[in-house]
Amino acid sequence: MKVLLIAASLMSAGVMASEPTPAELAKFKIVSAAQVAQMQENVQINGKVYTRKATPKMQALTQEIDLPKSVVIGEVVSSDDGFTSYQVTGEIIVKLKGNVDFTAFNQKNNLTIKQAYQEYYVLKAADKSNLLTLVNQLTTLENVESATIDLADLTITTH
Numbered sequence: 001m002k003v004l005l006i007a008a009s010l011m012s013a014g015v016m017a018s019e020p021t022p023a024e025l026a027k028f029k030i031v032s033a034a035q036v037a038q039m040q041e042n043v044q045i046n047g048k049v050y051t052r053k054a055t056p057k058m059q060a061l062t063q064e065i066d067l068p069k070s071v072v073i074g075e076v077v078s079s080d081d082g083f084t085s086y087q088v089t090g091e092i093i094v095k096l097k098g099n100v101d102f103t104a105f106n107q108k109n110n111l112t113i114k115q116a117y118q119e120y121y122v123l124k125a126a127d128k129s130n131l132l133t134l135v136n137q138l139t140t141l142e143n144v145e146s147a148t149i150d151l152a153d154l155t156i157t158t159h
Contacts, residue, residue, distance in 0.1 A: 043069045043077065045132070046148045050077035050086070070130040071149065086151035090125040092135060093150055098143030105141065109134055122150075 041054040052075065071077075073090035092111075096119040106112065110129060115122040123138075125131060131149050138147040 041069075043071060043132075045071060045077065045088075045151065049080055051080065051082070052077045069132060071132050072128045072130065073125060076154070077151070083155075085154040087154055088131065089150045089152050090131070091150040092123045092125070092131065092138065092147055094121040094123060094138060094147045095119055095145045096121065096143055097145040100141060100143045105138075109137070119145075 039054055040051045042049050042051055044050075071088055073088055075088045076085055077088070078085050091114065102111075102113060102121065102123070106123065110126050111123045111134070112126060113121060114124040125134065135147045135149060138144055
């Protein structure tokens, strides 16, 4: 066993010390830090900044004009440190400070009431609508104290 470990360490040292040829290096695509930054964009959800992978179309558009951000169901965002990922569930948690009739608002924005308990409501978006604008519209309604987008933590496993 010791001989095998010594032989493996001697062989790996030789491989590490070998200099790669230009042809071998040409096979790899080197991405600069500036390019990596362009592949991601920041989006603010519930007052916190998250990063997400920018599509090539969004990269081209955001370089020319400043578009408002959008967040849709199923999108994956990461914390600013990059260690925690979240998936947008499409649910909006609303806290009320009085009576609010969501019927007209829900019909106009294709939302359904998933759950209600005392002054809390969970509204579910049924399509790929922009959840950021829905939250902004909800917070302008009278007697709505707060509205937040629900994010499911993808790092938590239940197995």
